[in-house]
Amino acid sequence: MNLIETQNLRKVFKQGEVEIEVLKGIDLTVKKGDFISLQGTSGSGKSTLLSILGLLDSPTSGSYFFKGEEVTKLSEERISQIRNQQLGFVFQHFFLIPYLTALENVLIPTLYNKNSKQSQKKARDLLALLNLQDRLHFKPAQLSGGQQQRVAIARALINEPEIILADEPTGQLDSRTGEEILNIFQKINDQGKTIILVTHDPKVAGFARQSIILEDGQIVSQKLTK
Amino acid sequence: MLNLWLKKISFLFWLGQKSLLAYKLRTFFVLMAIAFGISSISIVISSIDGAQKKAVQIVNWFGPDAVFVLGGDIYSRALGQRRYTLSLQDLKAIKEHLPGVYLAVPMRAIHNIQVRYKDKNMQVNSVIGSTAHYADSWNWPLSEGRDLNEDDYKRAKRVALIGANLARFFFPDSNPLGKTLFVQNLPLQVVGVLSERDFSGGSGDINKRLIMPLTTLTKRFNLNRTYYRALRLKFLFPENMQFYAQNLESLLRYTHKLRPEEPNDFTILTAQDILKFLSMLKGGLVLFLGLTACITSIIGGFVLANLFYLNIEERKKEIGLKLALGYPKELILAQVLLESLLLCLWGGLLGLGLGYGLGLLLNKLNLIPLQFSLKTFSLSLVSALAIGIGFSFKPAKTAVNISPLEVLKS
Structure with missing residues (x-):
């Protein structure tokens, strides 16, 4: 079964009287284990597409099936549940909560199970896997950009989601650190996680197995890179 | 099920406590705002309670079986009004003809008199002349010695009862009984000390009184002997006070030869009247x-609502992120409400402490009698929580409606 399937997905923003069509009929299929890069210049619609795929926004028309469920028909509660359980987000600006430690930030998506032994162990294991075992109790401000993004990746992985959605995850990092992060994504993908990564940088896109290029709201190229 | 709820609550508390500690300055401002509000509420409640308690105490001292009659109409402030209208004849008529009365004690007073003992001087507000059973008539127990008696009155003896403050001032280390005080140049032997009464207001400190036989006062200070300033009467059955007071009024109107259209030239005060007056004040x-x-x-x-809004604005990113990570809206709402609840609870407790401290100070300064109680405590706390919930509801709603997408884009 496809994890994600969209048919003729359109998104129109209204600015006063003017309508701007940001996505013009996207047909996309994502299978388990895919590592897809969504590439495009600024304004190409890649981030909007990622927001819709991440259930943070809804399409103006077209259909979107997430593991066979028609997303536009789901309740708000169910959408929150999917976002929490089946999607992991990694953002360009990390978005860590400044007053929580690395460990606490990782535990944020576990909600009420934060204190369970299982969650605690998993969070520590993930941070150790990402080489942050000696930074568990550091606040974000005490961590480097790369370390912060690794904490964010651990946070995205804590609930063992089906798909990781990453929006310009290396945008704020120098190239060496960026490469480290992308290697982590590759490792995660090797372990079977599906990843959709948005970037404008062809080098970054090169880390994915499949590259989709968007231009002016349409997919203009879709090819396997590896 | 219970386990899940406990987990949810402990998680909420964890989130709340973390963010309150993270934004220390805001937390401090909110706490102080609530604390000051609550301290003023608690002082208000306790001063009202204090006034109530005082009123009950005053009425109890006054006695439900007693009447105080004053010359003149104290309610009308007519100039040139005669204040010395109660006479020896009135007293006789009351004793002989008024049913139910078992004690009738007349009084007159002179004011601002120098009292001296050895080298100590004191300006005494009221020096009172009265008859036997003065202390008894005012339900005023003696801490030492005896009340005035018939013999003192008849023979115009040079004896005195003194208030507790006078006793403390003149005789800090010795027993006042048998000592001789000078009221101006009149030597008086102390025969009794009135116990202390916690009462402020009226004409000065009532613990600073000196009482001598009425005959001694009129004789030595050259006062008119036929008129009194006031009468204190006690009756047998308190449940009949209304009728006693009516009878007394009729009798005094008769002895004063007042025509039907003329107003009373005296004032009758019962415990009920005092209570009415105090209730009005209260x-x-x-x-x-x-x-x-x-x-x-x-x-x-x-102010709180404003601070809560500011707080939401400040934490938009965090709330948007949580929503993006799949936090249910109810959880965000509950978190914001819980935070304000916690703030109000702590602020409320702080305010109560502050109010209590201020109350002690005010009590010490004798400004307002304050009565702190469980009622003060619970009412103040309930108002704190009500204010907290009431004014944080709107900001909490705003928080819930934050769009995670907008926040993440920004």
């Missing part, structure tokens, strides 16, 4: 202080 107090407290709370509430 009513004014409740209205004034209550209004002040209400306005304070409302202003405080708006």
Whole structure:
């Protein structure tokens, strides 16, 4: 079964009287284990597409099936549940909560199970896997950009989601650190996680197995890179 | 099920406590705003309660079986009004003809008199002349010695009862009984000391009184001997006070030869009248202080609402992120409400402490009698929580409606 399937997905923003069509009929299929890069210049619609795929926004028309469920028909509660359980987000600006430690930030998506032994162990294991075992109790401000993004990746992985959605995850990092992060994504993908990564940088896109290029709201190229 | 709820609550508390500690300055401001509001509310409640307690105490001292009659109409403030209208004849008529009366004690007073003992001097507000059973008639127990008696009165003896403060001032280390005080140049031997009464108001400190036989006072200070300033009467059955008072009024109108259209030239005060007057005072107090407290709370509430909004604005990113990570909206709502609840609870407790401290100070300064109780405590706390919930609801709703997408884009 496809994890994600969209048919003729359109998104129109209204600015006063003017309508701007940001996505013009996207047909996309994502299978388990895919590592897809969504590439495009600024304004190409890649981030909007990622927001819709991440259930943070809804399409103006077209259909979107997430593991066979028609997303536009789901309740708000169910959408929150999917976002929490089946999607992991990694953002360009990390978005860590400044007053929580690395460990606490990782535990944020576990909600009420934060204190369970299982969650605690998993969070520590993930941070150790990402080489942050000696930074568990550091606040974000005490961590480097790369370390912060690794904490964010651990946070995205804590609930063992089906798909990781990453929006310009290396945008704020120098190239060496960026490469480290992308290697982590590759490792995660090797372990079977599906990843959709948005970037404008062809080098970054090169880390994915499949590259989709968007231009002016349409997919203009879709090819396997590896 | 219970386990899940406990987990949810402990998680909420964890989130709340973390963010309150993270934004220390804001937390401090909110705490102080609530604390000051609550301290004023608690002072208002306890001063109203204090006034009530005082009123009950005053009425108890006054006695439900007693009447105090004053010359002149104290309610009308007519100039040139005669204040010495109660006479020896009135007293006789009361004793002989008024049913139910078992004690009738006349009084007159001179004011601002120098009292001296050895080299100590004191300006005494009221020096009173009375008859036997003075202390008894005022339900005023003696801490030492005896009350005035018939013999003192008949023979115009140079004896005196003194208030507790006089005793403390003149005889700090010795027993006042048998000592001789000088009221101006009149030597008086102390035969009794009145116990202390916690009462402020009226004409000066009532613990600073000196009472001598009425005959001694009129003789030595050259006062008119036929008129009194006031009479204190005690009756047998308190349940009949209304009728006693009516009879007394008729009798005095008769002995004063007042025509039907003429107003009373005397005033009868019963415990009921005192209570009515005190209730009126209390009513004014409740209205004034209550209004002040209400306005304070409302202003405080708006300040809080403003701070809560600011807080939401400041934490937009965090809330948007949580929503993006799949936090249910109810959880965000509950978190914001819980935070304000915690703030109000702590602020409330702080305010109570502050109010209590201020109350002790005010009590010490003898400004307002304050009565702290469980009622003060619970009412103040309930208002704190109500203000907290009431004024944080809107900001909490705003938080829930934050769009995670907008926040993440920004």
